[in-house]
Amino acid sequence: MDVVGRYNVVVTGNEAGPVVLLAHGFGCDQNLWRLIVPQLAERYRVVLFDHVGSGRSDVSAWSAERYSSLDGYADDVLNICRELDLRDVVLVGHSVSAMIAVLAANREPERFAKLVLLTPSPCYVDDGDYRGGFSREDVDELLTALESNYLGWSAVMAPVIMDNPDRPELGAELTNSFCRTDPAIARVLARTTFLSDNRADLAKVTVPTLVVQCARDAIAPREVGQFVHDQVRGSELVTLDAVGHCPQLSAPDETAGAIVAFVSGR
Amino acid sequence: MSDDAFSVSLHQVETGVVLAVRGDLDAYTSPQLLEKIGGISLVRGQVLVVDLSGTRFCDSSGISAFVAARNLAATAHAGIVLAAVPRQILRVLGMVGLDSLFTISPSVQDALSAHRAGSG
Amino acid sequence: MTCGPGDLPGRGEIGADLPELLEDSVEDLYDNAPCGYLSTLPDGTIVKINATLLRWLGRERDAVVGRMSLPDLLTVGGRIYYETHFAPLLQMQGELGGVALELKTAGGARWPVLLTATVTSDAEGRPRLVRTVVFDARDRRAYEEELLRARDEAERERDRVQRLARTLQQTLLPPVLPDVPGMQVAAYYHPASLDQVGGDFYDLFPLTGDTWGFFLGDVSGKGENAAVVTSLIRYTLRGAAVYDPDPAGVLRHLNTVLYQAFEGTYPRFCTVLYGSIRPDGDGAVMTLAGGGHTPAVVLRADGTASLLHLRGGQLVGALPEARFVVAEVRLAPGDAILLYTDGLTEARTGVDSWYSEEDLRDELSGLAPPTASGVIDAVNRLLVGLGAGVEDDTALLALSVPSRESGRA
Numbered sequence: 001m002d003v004v005g006r007y008n009v010v011v012t013g014n015e016a017g018p019v020v021l022l023a024h025g026f027g028c029d030q031n032l033w034r035l036i037v038p039q040l041a042e043r044y045r046v047v048l049f050d051h052v053g054s055g056r057s058d059v060s061a062w063s064a065e066r067y068s069s070l071d072g073y074a075d076d077v078l079n080i081c082r083e084l085d086l087r088d089v090v091l092v093g094h095s096v097s098a099m100i101a102v103l104a105a106n107r108e109p110e111r112f113a114k115l116v117l118l119t120p121s122p123c124y125v126d127d128g129d130y131r132g133g134f135s136r137e138d139v140d141e142l143l144t145a146l147e148s149n150y151l152g153w154s155a156v157m158a159p160v161i162m163d164n165p166d167r168p169e170l171g172a173e174l175t176n177s178f179c180r181t182d183p184a185i186a187r188v189l190a191r192t193t194f195l196s197d198n199r200a201d202l203a204k205v206t207v208p209t210l211v212v213q214c215a216r217d218a219i220a221p222r223e224v225g226q227f228v229h230d231q232v233r234g235s236e237l238v239t240l241d242a243v244g245h246c247p248q249l250s251a252p253d254e255t256a257g258a259i260v261a262f263v264s265g266r
Numbered sequence: 267m268s269d270d271a272f273s274v275s276l277h278q279v280e281t282g283v284v285l286a287v288r289g290d291l292d293a294y295t296s297p298q299l300l301e302k303i304g305g306i307s308l309v310r311g312q313v314l315v316v317d318l319s320g321t322r323f324c325d326s327s328g329i330s331a332f333v334a335a336r337n338l339a340a341t342a343h344a345g346i347v348l349a350a351v352p353r354q355i356l357r358v359l360g361m362v363g364l365d366s367l368f369t370i371s372p373s374v375q376d377a378l379s380a381h382r383a384g385s386g
Numbered sequence: 387m388t389c390g391p392g393d394l395p396g397r398g399e400i401g402a403d404l405p406e407l408l409e410d411s412v413e414d415l416y417d418n419a420p421c422g423y424l425s426t427l428p429d430g431t432i433v434k435i436n437a438t439l440l441r442w443l444g445r446e447r448d449a450v451v452g453r454m455s456l457p458d459l460l461t462v463g464g465r466i467y468y469e470t471h472f473a474p475l476l477q478m479q480g481e482l483g484g485v486a487l488e489l490k491t492a493g494g495a496r497w498p499v500l501l502t503a504t505v506t507s508d509a510e511g512r513p514r515l516v517r518t519v520v521f522d523a524r525d526r527r528a529y530e531e532e533l534l535r536a537r538d539e540a541e542r543e544r545d546r547v548q549r550l551a552r553t554l555q556q557t558l559l560p561p562v563l564p565d566v567p568g569m570q571v572a573a574y575y576h577p578a579s580l581d582q583v584g585g586d587f588y589d590l591f592p593l594t595g596d597t598w599g600f601f602l603g604d605v606s607g608k609g610e611n612a613a614v615v616t617s618l619i620r621y622t623l624r625g626a627a628v629y630d631p632d633p634a635g636v637l638r639h640l641n642t643v644l645y646q647a648f649e650g651t652y653p654r655f656c657t658v659l660y661g662s663i664r665p666d667g668d669g670a671v672m673t674l675a676g677g678g679h680t681p682a683v684v685l686r687a688d689g690t691a692s693l694l695h696l697r698g699g700q701l702v703g704a705l706p707e708a709r710f711v712v713a714e715v716r717l718a719p720g721d722a723i724l725l726y727t728d729g730l731t732e733a734r735t736g737v738d739s740w741y742s743e744e745d746l747r748d749e750l751s752g753l754a755p756p757t758a759s760g761v762i763d764a765v766n767r768l769l770v771g772l773g774a775g776v777e778d779d780t781a782l783l784a785l786s787v788p789s790r791e792s793g794r795a
Contacts, residue, residue: 027470141463362678363700
């Protein structure tokens, strides 16, 4: 399968504009960008995709081995750039994809014009003086929450999907139909997301970087955003007057505004 | 797969016992046939007729049931006849060299009348 | 039958209690409903909560309203789930149902709940409030945990059984075939089930001088009983092969052992081909004894194939005196022979049709020159093609003499 099919790549917007590649985070798929895509599309060539194992990506391309580290995902981002011949890319990574963006940009800095790290955290688990906000036990608790919800998910979804394997659109009619993920894949992604430590990679970033954080975010608290800003040399920090981990949904205008200002500036 | 569920039934007749097998004889069904065979009582001069008109297939474990039936009949000094044997089972019996151990008859009626003629 | 308001039973006697019985107090209906109600601002701040939910949480209204947000009521893991799944989904869809999370009570206990939420919007379509219904899910969660535990247990048990069956099977088959000078040998075992030990067996081993012994067969039945018989057969054949140079004599010995071991109980017997092979000039001579087994396929260097019938040979262990039939075959350079069990030739190809020995012979003709590994590969492809039709275990053993060209190479 080609990259477009494998990652469910969608290209939209102003063909003459700079390329903005949007990488979604843990828990959902490219749908998460939908409130800011219209604003970005006026100026930029917007490229959306689903990580392997999420959304409408090709699930058969997933393997626990490859995707048990963020490097596998960073590989995929570079793969998309190469196959679609994207250059001077503005790479926007949300949540865990902020660190995936950092890894990709460190591997092939010449490919990227700018990085936008949206609610990033290089390390979710507390470690010595570093406060990521969570303990190992908290992460285990999350895995339990995931498991409980997939029980409900499978009860509702499985009969529909299994009885109609050739009619996947039926699944889309159901509630909670965004962010469908295979339970086993979600588990591995949750572990990879919350147990990775990419603090050392921040200092290696050479691409101009914007860090966007929310005023109140239980997943990536302000001190973590500050840490990222301090570690990435020459980075800019914008704190949105927004609550939660997904400002592209809760404060779409402000989020799009911050990205536009950074991409168009300088 | 066969549509028919496996079953075995026993009928006492004047000159002996008719054992009717229905369905495939394989590793999963043969123990049922063996169990039925274990409950048969024959006396000297009677005949045990195994009616295979309702079965199409038999593997090596089905053969073991036939051997058990043959041993039972031999012990009682009774005869044994396989009636209405399908082609595939004849073939298997030939393959394992047991076709000479059994009298083969085209039908249960033929088997019973041949036995009456023989013993009468 | 119709049923109007006038049919309400006992209406006339209710009198002063009427408002209460007709649930006229919306306030009471809200506060003391059998579920929790929660209203939050889009940022999660709690603006209204009912008495039922406060009771579950063990908290006072004043300590919650305007002071806490919905994620504050959750366990930390649940909070991550809320921020990464619940909130984004709710914002995108405007409603969300049946999400399983755990409340954390003031006393520190966990209270499993199911959340269903809807967003209400203002005139411009901006989200104004989120209304959430909270259902007590303690019983359901306990049940689910039990289900999960039972599933894990069943999976572990299945793994254990399969491991055991695999290990047992391995003890009944040679781990690797030995190298036979001047010959190529190959074998394959296709288990029909991962949970059960199959009843097929084969072996290849050195006898005196440059002679080698080999056998392949099929025990009636499968599972642990068949494994006991298979083990007995394997050791009996190897033992008898050492002192009896006559392949029919080896099978007679096996017949005696099996007949005596299982006489009177569930009849246990096998069909088997036993043979010995030794180099002869540029080829090899094979002596093969048949005990009621499917005929071997002899494949010649020119691509022709034939069945080696040993008609009259009887199965082993069923009769006190069994008859065995022996044949001698010379394998010239480029010739091969295939021994197989009836898992293959009893594979169904239709409702009333089975893959036959003749089908196999025809399938394999044309392999020129046939090699042991080439023959096994060809049969393997065949097995894959027959797929679900193969209901029994299948064992394959092939021997070949290298062709003159490859022999010199």
